[in-house]
Amino acid sequence: LIHENTCAVIMETVQGEGGIYPAEEGFLKGVRALCDEHDMLLILDEIQCGMGRTGSMFAWQQYGVKPDVMTVAKALGNGVPVGAFLASGKAASAMVPGDHGTTYGGNPLVTAAACAVLSIFEERGIVEHVNLVGGYLWEKLEELAAQFDCITGHRGRGLMQGLEFQMPVGPIVQKALLEEKLVLISAGSNIIRFVPPLIIEREHVDEMVRRLTAVLE
Template sequence: MRSKQEYIEKAESELYKTYNRFPVVFDHGDGVRLYDTDGVEYLDFGAGIAVMGLGYNDPEFNEALKAQVDKLLHTSNLFYNVPAVEAGELILKASGMDKVFFTNSGTEAVEGALKIARRYAYNKDSSHDHEIIAMKHSFHGRSFGALSVTGNDHYQEPFKPLLPGIKFADFNDLDSVKELVNDKTCAIIMETVQGEGGIYPAGEEFLKGVRALCDDHDMLLILDEIQCGMGRTGEMFAWQKYGVKPDVMTVAKALGNGVPVGAFLAAGKAGAAMSPGDHGTTYGGNPFVTAAACKVLELFEKRKIVDHVKEMGEYLTKKLNFLADRYPVITGRRGTGLIQGLEFSVPVASIVNQALIEQKLVLISAGANVIRFVPPLVIEKEHVDEMVKKLEEILKHHS
């Protein structure tokens, strides 16, 4: 077996960098713990960027995957398969939407959602000049369509020109949205809770205002729940807290608990917009990934994960507020449920790195000045207490 350093050097020479990686090579996980190739244990409060909702090495989830491997991995979407039908039934029941299309990732789910918006508008007037309103400081993915509605010039600049007809409003500022609406606008897309942009939940008045605006102008409301959905806010989907139903929703991350699967869902008029052949995928919705999604959805209901998140979210909020009150370097706390952020007066990169290397605590950032807390949804109070203790050891030297 190679040493940790040998793995790192091999990766540096052969793999494209998605991010600048931390100097750790993880080997396996169990519950809310990760273990590196040297057997060192880490407490995980990043969950693979909000993916591992059920934690690591869940026996029931693992058995479902093993059973499907022995049955059928792939057939293509030219044929029906049982797990896709069952997963579709479960996610539509949980969301109250009408139609679902399974994808390979969250980015692809956004691409499908944008196509629904354009198709819906085209069905009305057969024109090609429709516009979409997105939000500044948003993040929807890195493919061309998703990148085009991502409100961060840092991500966009090297790849311009992107899709035409995209305008950006200020998140939680309804007037700024209204100013951009015209007779060409076909949709508004936004995260219900901005994740990469710094953990900003939508205000209730804002979200309801955007919904009303879409209704008044026959536009589609697209809500991106890729990070904040699947129970993370204390509701199955964050928009359910507000009683504001989207026309189109995107979901991924925790849907597969580590297996790459996403989906876009549509309701009502948006559900009927697309025709066969308008969108397709070879791998999307195959028996293996939908067996994973099916088991995740089953276990969420069986174990009352959403209720657990409500309880743990309140406890995490209390503890993060304690840290914010105690350490002047922390300037605020935001978030809901188990998607929370602490904002700092200094860049957080060194704090996150120290937590990993010195305290064996996995944290991730959201922008330059925010530490993001998106642990596995199965954490207990003892894990929150342990995290706080470890983080305090670092904060003592930053205040």
């Protein structure tokens, strides 16, 4: 698909809505090499998988591949609406102050919120915590996958994981789980997505598994 007018490739490092698919290392490195070969930018969407979600501050750090541009949002403001993009190298020099205007860009309230969030990440060791609890979540979901034949796959990283089912999960997440006072979301038609708050503890994982097990049984 690359031709003389192709300027960039944009992709999620770990697909969220697409089904919780982490990019394979060889694939991401291959895309980086193609971008370098054809003088294109690599733009990585880390809105869902960034900010510590996968066990590193940004998912691309686990691949040894650096994007030219990265998008972030959601967890950057911890509930305060904010979005941002970061650029390096030639992409960083493509704009100077005044080139890019947006009505709420650089809003003092949200930038203060983002600054506070970054401080809390450092003070509370959020990324290290994600690795600990994310590993525990992985173990528990592996146990569920072994217990129930209706579960056909398990994938993800850190606190961004998914269980793939052999049937649509809409009735499970929209009715049965809510009756158990458990809120989970789907990704596609047959995947239950696990993207809990980054501050959850092991006992919260245990409680979730107990309620999910009751529904699956």
